[in-house]
Amino acid sequence: MHHPARAHLVGALVRACLPLVARVVTDPDPSGIRSPLRTAKRAWAAVGEGATHHLVIQDDALLCADFAAQVMAAVAARPRHVVALYSDWNSPQNSYLVRRAAAAGAAWAPLSRTDWAPAVALLMPADRARELARYLAPIPDEVIDDDEMIARFCREWRLPMLAAVPHLVEKGNVESLTAHEDLYHATVFAGRNPPPTVHWARDSAQDAALAAGFERADPWEHMVELRGSRCYLRFTRPRTKEPAGHEYGWYWHDWAPLIGIDPRVVPGQGVRAEVWAAGYMLGADTLEIDRADWLRPALNTWVESGLRPADRSRFGPEGRAELTEACLEGFSVRRAADVAV
Incomplete structure (x- = not known):
């Protein structure tokens, strides 16, 4: 999901996705009120024909090395979950849950149902992505915050959300388009040295044990x-x-x-x-x-x-x-x- 003010970033991001073929969904009203939700509606509706999963990445994202192979291995390991490839380093609840999972040596961190969704890079099964697009469509663009609306959708549909540990995506040092003044970075980024792809196939019983600790x-x-x-x-x-x-x-x-x-x-x-x-x-x-x-x-x-x-x-x-x-x-x-x- 892309705003024309960041046109200089898109080419490198698309190339970093290869051999996965990224499609650019551009803000339909870039001169209007700054609203990630406006573009998110279209990005989540752009599910490819025949796709099993749908990944939406914001245009200020930085991807880890070997990104496509890592994503494919992560999808294969947790095919039914909403998967966050990023979480913010000081989000109220999720950042701690990710650190707690990292401390346990886990590959996956079950996330909070009440914190906002890490929308910088979020992946869903294709049918869930279509349902999310229908859910977002009637919400006024002036609501602005797609992350809060996605979190609400996941709560109402009772969809479990996991964060990949380490994260496959970092947030670039780019000025916010919505006047947020805080610094945003990943809680733990894989960077140039991601784990072997077998890392993502860790026993799912650990997911349940970690979730039980905060539910x-x-x-x-x-x-x-x-x-x-x-x-x-x-x-x-x-x-x-x-x-x-x-x-x-x-x-x-x-x-x-x-x-x-x-x-x-x-x-x-x-x-x-x-x-x-x-x-x-x-x-x-x-x-x-x-x-x-x-x-x-x-x-x-x-x-x-x-x-x-x-x-x-x-x-x-x-x-x-x-x-x-x-x-x-x-x-x-x-x-x-x-x-x-």
């Missing part, structure tokens, strides 16, 4: 969040219909005992202690580990997305790398304690 509908269901250089617990408060993206957070030190964490185990103070605590609580929430090859990259984006701009500048690249190691240290300390028990 318990108990009062202490939570995500761990790094935001503004502080660590928070984001209690999902199931059944309350509380918006996934609200800005309210529960500071970890005050509320950690509710999830069985003694805050006194966290050494020191300041930003290092905040990221150490985040890693420790992720470790407490992680299933048995099976070669967590993508954990460090996932923690790195956690730190990068979670720091205040002033702290990003103050620490610099080396300092931020040390913070990633502190987050990994907290994770490892907790996992070692669990193994010892």
